[in-house]
Amino acid sequence: MQVWIDYDGRTHRIDVTMAPFSENKPRKPLVSIVRDLSSVLLQDMFVGFSSATGSMLSEHFVLGWSFRVKGKAQPLALSKLPILPVWDSKPARFFSFIKNWMPWISLLFIPLFLIIFLVRFLVRRKRKFAEELEDWETEFGKNRLRFKDLYYATKGFKDKNLLGSGGSGGFTEMSHRNLVPLVGYCRRRDELLLVYDYMPNGSLDKYLYNSPEVRLNWKQRFKVINGVASALFYLHEEWEQVVIHRDIKASNVLLDAEYNGRLGDFGLARLCDHGSGVR
Numbered sequence: 001m002q003v004w005i006d007y008d009g010r011t012h013r014i015d016v017t018m019a020p021f022s023e024n025k026p027r028k029p030l031v032s033i034v035r036d037l038s039s040v041l042l043q044d045m046f047v048g049f050s051s052a053t054g055s056m057l058s059e060h061f062v063l064g065w066s067f068r069v070k071g072k073a074q075p076l077a078l079s080k081l082p083i084l085p086v087w088d089s090k091p092a093r094f095f096s097f098i099k100n101w102m103p104w105i106s107l108l109f110i111p112l113f114l115i116i117f118l119v120r121f122l123v124r125r126k127r128k129f130a131e132e133l134e135d136w137e138t139e140f141g142k143n144r145l146r147f148k149d150l151y152y153a154t155k156g157f158k159d160k161n162l163l164g165s166g167g168s169g170g171f172t173e174m175s176h177r178n179l180v181p182l183v184g185y186c187r188r189r190d191e192l193l194l195v196y197d198y199m200p201n202g203s204l205d206k207y208l209y210n211s212p213e214v215r216l217n218w219k220q221r222f223k224v225i226n227g228v229a230s231a232l233f234y235l236h237e238e239w240e241q242v243v244i245h246r247d248i249k250a251s252n253v254l255l256d257a258e259y260n261g262r263l264g265d266f267g268l269a270r271l272c273d274h275g276s277g278v279r
Contacts, residue, residue: 001018001019001020001021002018002019002020002021002023002025002076003016003017003018004016004017004018004025005017006029006072007037009037009038009041011034012034012035012036012037013032013033013034014031014032014033014034014035014037015029015031015032016029016030016031016032017029017030018030021078022078047067049062049065061084061085063081063082063084064076064081064082129146129147129148129151130188130189131146131147131186131187131188143182143183143184143185144184144185144186145183145184145185145186145193145195146186147186147188147193150186150193150195174235174239174243176230176231176234177227177230177260177262178227178228178230178231178234178260178261178262178263179231179234179235179262179263179264180196180197180199180254180262180263180264181196181197182194182195182196183195183196183197196264199254199255199256199262200255200256200257201254201255201256201257201259202254202255203250203251203252203253203254203255204224204250204251204253204254204255204261205249205250205251207255208250209250216259220259223259223260223261224253224255224259224260224261225261226261227260227261227262227263228248228253228261228263231261231262231263232245232248232263241271241272241273241274242271242272242273242274242276243266243269243270243271244269244270244271244272245263245266245268245269246268246269246270247265247267247268247269248263251265252264252265
């Protein structure tokens with residue numbers, strides 16, 4: 001392309017004319033506007049070129065130019081101008097491909113990523129709720145609970161739902177009004193989860209040490225002591241074997257809705273036959 005820019009300092013008219021490379025200068029300018037450039041055109045200054053690209057990648061080359069103050073610039077000898085350099089179109093084709101095909105690629109890959117995410121989520125969820133089941137557990141099928149049910153029932157085992165903590169252990173065949181009933185269990189990886197009846201008033205230590213604003217009167221205290229003593233008598237004398245609890249403390253005594261003392265946490269308990277000596 002050829003471009004002519006003419007500025008009349010007297011009339012302040014700017015004419016911009018444009019034509020293909022091999023044609024003469026048109027009579028009618030492409031752009032004509034009146035602007036006073038006296039504040040821009042200084043006595044001593046440099047003249048140069050600048051260019052800008054749009055959304056497409058492109059390169060600009062100035063093969064020749066002619067400039068004159070006061071009068072018309074000398075015409076260019078087009079035959080003597082250098083040859084236009086060969087432009088590497090590979091980057092342009094690449095950017096053109098990205099621009100034209102990216103929406104379609106997105107439409108294809110977004111569902112694919114969603115499917116991969118969903119499959120990964122389901123696999124991780126399956127592993128998260130995976131459990132172990134051995135042959136000996138078939139007879140305790142009614143006491144076996146699903147880890148998934150326990151997880152959702154405790155809202156992910158949140159600390160705010162924690163009533164207390166202690167060791168594991170339990171005897172599924174015991175039944176006494178002052179023992180915490182074992183509802184069921186769940187085995188998962190290296191964990192053994194035991195589920196007992198809910199004791200709404202928590203453990204006894206909360207009333208003795210941790211909550212000075214909550215107190216038990218003497219009638220309630222005697223009721224708790226009698227309940228624990230009744231449970232121990234049952235374990236030592238009335239059950240088919242002797243159960244030595246070996247960890248009687250306030251945190252292992254739970255209180256039901258009526259503040260009856262119930263003994264729990266048999267993690268350190270031992271079994272022995274009636275009449276046998278225990279060391």
